[in-house]
Amino acid sequence: MQFKELKLNKPIIRALFEKNYEEPTLVQERAIPVILTKKDIIVSAQTGTGKTAAYALPILQLLFDKQDAPKKGKKIKALVVCPTRELAIQIEENFQTYSKYTNLRTGVIFGGASIEPQKDMLKKGIDILVATPGRLLDLHKQDVVNLDYVEILVLDEADLMLDMGFIDDVKKIERLCPDGKQILLFSATMPYKVEHLANSILKSPAYVEVSPTSSAAKGVDQVLYYVPKPKKIELCLHLLRNTIKGNVIIFRRTKYGVDKLEKTLLRNNYKVASIHGDKSQNLRQEALNAFKKGEAKIFIATDVAARGIDIKNVDAVINFDIPNVSETYVHRIGRTARAGASGMALSFCSADEKNYIKDIQQLINTTIHVEEDHPYPLDPKAKPPVHKKKGSKYKKGRKSEASKKKKKRWY
Template identity: 75%
Template sequence: MSFKDLQLNKPILKAVAESGYDSPTLVQEQTIPLVLAGKDVIASAQTGTGKTAAFALPILQLLFDKQDSVKKGKKIRALVISPTRELAIQIAQNFKTYSAHTNLETMVIFGGASIEPQIDLLKKGVDIVIATPGRLLDLHKQDQINLDYIETLVLDEADLMLDMGFIDDVTKIERLCPKEKQTLLFSATMPFKVEQLASTILKSPERVEVTPTSSAANNVSQVLYYVPKRNKIELCLHLLRTTIKGNILIFRRTKYGVDKLEQTLIKNGFKVESFHGDKTQSDRQSALNKFKHGEANILIATDVAARGIDIDELDAVVNFDMPNVPETYVHRIGRTGRAEHFGSSYSFCSADEKAYIKTIQQLINTQIPVEDDHPYPLDPHAKPIIHTSKKTGSKHKKGRKGQGSKSKKKRWY
């Protein structure tokens, strides 16, 4: 099948061809006709399956067929909600690329950047807005954005919005849009809460399921190291010196963990950048650029930050901390071994993370090979360390009494 078969018009087909694509991916093939037919869609597709074009191309087509002239003043007719700034920027770039031969205007709205330029652009008038939930609601409160003319609303990475606590904001935004609109929901996994959200805001949606979340990337070799928690950094250094080569993405569970590992690797002479939610937009962008341009070959990130990154040439993924949600493991390792390339994933598991391995292996239906031959093996009988506070009981001295009881009054009760 080619893009021509999907009934897209010439200006859009021309832009797609210029981007170097000739045939649609599975998610595009299934989603585009449904969107063009005006249906609500719920699609389960992971990053890297071409899902942005699956909604961008048909939305541009629908808007192109009834474009407002620039003089009349444009109204926002398509709104895409995205959980992270990086993802929002990426989606906006896709829309701009595919609309190169139309006069449709796209803008991106996100927090952590000055609000004034965003207000100025809105005043000039745009057709398509890609936004993170917080900043969009801020602009709405200030009466700077009008959502009364929205024809298509897209919720991208709905499961991540749930993890980040945005679900209430998303529901609010949906209510601010007109009742009669088309809604498209994309999510890599379909937890109960996402299904619940879909059932409340989508009207008899069509379902598209592309990547069954259990299929761990076929082009990725996986290996598991059991290691005491206290030795993970030493094991990481040992493997970076001997085994793991190329462009490497290392996952840690917390921002503090990311910073700590970054400092250690830099001290040991590695070229490292890091990426997490507390960094400013310009720091995150600069870290990403340095990694993409080879000034650093190691990027350390938290899951939430990494969901918005699209890196093509990735040789290895390291799970420094094991994820407690098994689908997250599939996402992480799926970032390498893309587009016919082969990749490797290395996972460090301490005693308290063994239960996670069990659920991951059930999901991917595979036993992850274990590598015992390393300098920091975990005692197979090691029990997880449970940290307890040494202090117990009240901080007050024993026998301390309040004023009332000291005077030994006879009480009336």
């Protein structure tokens, strides 16, 4: 199928052709016709399947006839809400690309950056707004954002938004938009929380699922290394020297872990960039740009910071810490082998993470190949460390002599 067959108009097709996009991906092929009928929709598809264009293109098409309002008179007609700043910036860039030959104006707002330029941009008038929930509600409270004219509301990466605790914000935003709006809900996984939200705000939606969300990305060579926790850094350095070539993303569970690994790799003369939630927006953007331009070959990230970011040409993903949520593993390894390329996913499992591996293998319905030939093997009998709480040295119910002396008797 070609984009022409999806009944998109010429200016949009022209912008797509300039980017060498001729054939829609499966999710675009299924979702675009439904969205053009103005029906509510739930789309379950992993990152890397082209889902931003699956809603961006039909939104531009639906708003195309209303694009010529004077700039000052432009009202927000489409609102895209997503969980992270990086994702918001990326979505807005996609809208800019596809709307190149239209008069539709797009803007983006997110926390962690100066609020004044965002206010100025909103005052000039835009048709499509991409926003993170917190900053959107901030600006609405200040009467800078008017959501009374929203015709289409997109909730992107809905599962991650709910994981990050945005459920109340999302419901509030939905209530601030007019009743008759069309809602498009996109989610990589469909846990109960997402289904519950969908049932409460969507009206008889169409449902599009592209490839079972648990299937691991095709073309990814998955390898598992059992290694004692203290030896993970040595194993990582060993593999970077001998096995892994090209651009690498390393995932860690905590911000502290990201910083610690970055310092070690920098000391070993690797070109490294990193992102996590505590870094300022400018630093996060600089790190992302450095990796995209090839100035840094290794990119270290926490899951929340990296979710949904489209980074091309990733040769390998390292799961330095095994994720405790199995679906997260699928998202992580989906960063490599995007758009038909091949890639490697290496996972470092210590004694206390073995149960996570069991859950992951159940989810992806595959046994991950174990590589035993490496310098830091884990003793098969190794047990997870038990962290005992230190109790009080005093027996329960016994008062110290000093406290007895302090007591003033009433008799």
